């Protein structure tokens with residue numbers, strides 16, 4: 186089975202000549218000043234869940250945007266800080282952008298343009314020329330920072346997600362001889378009909394094709410990409426090797442379903458420390474002895490949070506006997522709060538929660554606890570282990586690692602996962618109760634099914650899902666990527 190040690194051995198054997206630099210927009214940890222104290226917070230989102238353990242094993246450098254108010258203070262003279270705080274293993278090199286560039290690159294082009302374009306969740310993409318110019322500037326700043334990190338060495342540079350598609354082009358233009366470059370897209374890739382409205386479609390595709398390899402979450406997204414390139418550019422597609430030749434360069438196209446550190450999550454969630462955290466949280470939030478149904482999401486319109494709330498409402502209409510027996514505990518992690526669409530979503534969620542709680546509450550009991558407070562990652566893992574059911578109801582998601590974290594946390598092999606068919610993880614987890622989040626009636630039925638499943642069925646399903654995620658863990662994921670790029674034979678350890 187792949188684990189941290191196996192990965193370290195591979196890196197030592199196959200990559201001794203190369204340094205490793207990864208880059209993403211989101212940083213793994215943020216230094217903040219909150220409630221009169223200096224603190225460090227682990228950032229939300231699947232990208233950090235996946236890459237933090239990888240970097241702890243690989244011990245390279247992570248280049249990312251500094252976003253916390255204390256982020257500059259803790260850096261050394263090279264702009265770096267060692268992470269994670271409890272046992273430093275890798276360097277975080279922070280990039281800073283001025284507000285104007287940040288607004289155009291992050292809020293504008295990335296999150297008002299590419300994000301809705303790729304997710305197709307019925308929010309119209311907006312493309313502005315000024316945002317595109319900021320996107321190019323920001324990608325150049327990232328590339329220059331990476332080049333500074335690499336210096337004259339040989340390096341494997343691995344860029345993550347849609348914010349930085351163009352970085353690879355600048356990297357190759359500056360230092361093609363010493364760099365192996367790869368790109369991984371954490372979000373879905375749409376079909377050619379959807380993608381064609383992007384005014385910068387040619388530049389974006391050329392950005393992708395500047396890498397030696399590009400990875401997608403699932404085969405379907407990789408196929409969409411091949412079809413898009415086929416339609417938009419003069420290329421030669423090698424269907425045997427699954428690669429694209431463009432302007433005398435070859436780019437491999439692969440699907441690598443991202444995953445989690447199964448063993449670490451499983452161990453922590455079962456610890457006595459985790460049990461203590463659960464007791465405290467149950468007390469602090471007034472959950473008492475009620476059974477928990479948990480959801481954890483960035484507050485994003487792709488996550489299907491209002492759809493979930495409507496299904497909960499209908500569930501209590503149909504099954505009032507569950508009142509006072511269960512609590513829906515929703516951890517909502519604020520994100521992209523400057524954007525109007527995200528503000529609207531927050532307002533919609535607030536009024537739905539108020540309305541449903543008012544309608545169904547009994548005495549001191551309310552059906553939904555919705556918190557936007559920061560809850561440390563280790564405590565979230567503890568809550569996964571404590572919950573009866575976890576609901577992931579994304580309208581569209583590249584993978585969704587909450588689903589995999591929940592499974593990894595169930596070291597007692599119980600608990601039920603309700604999972605959207607439209608999350609990439611549904612392909613690996615057919616044993617979950619799969620839902621269409623747009624269909625409120627059957628969604629409510631799935632909640633009832635999850636709560637009334639026999640203990641034997643629950644165990645059987647969870648056991649199977651745990652076997653899958655234990656096997657397809659995050660270290661195996663990196664192993665696969667490296668074996669393709671460095672051309673060694675992948676071995677199922």
Ligand code: F6P
Pocket residue numbers: 210211229230231232233346347371372483520521
């Ligand atoms: O997984 C998609 C993604 O945009 C990641 O790139 C990012 O780390 C995460 O979601 C959180 O998004 P944001 O940084 O915009 O809050």
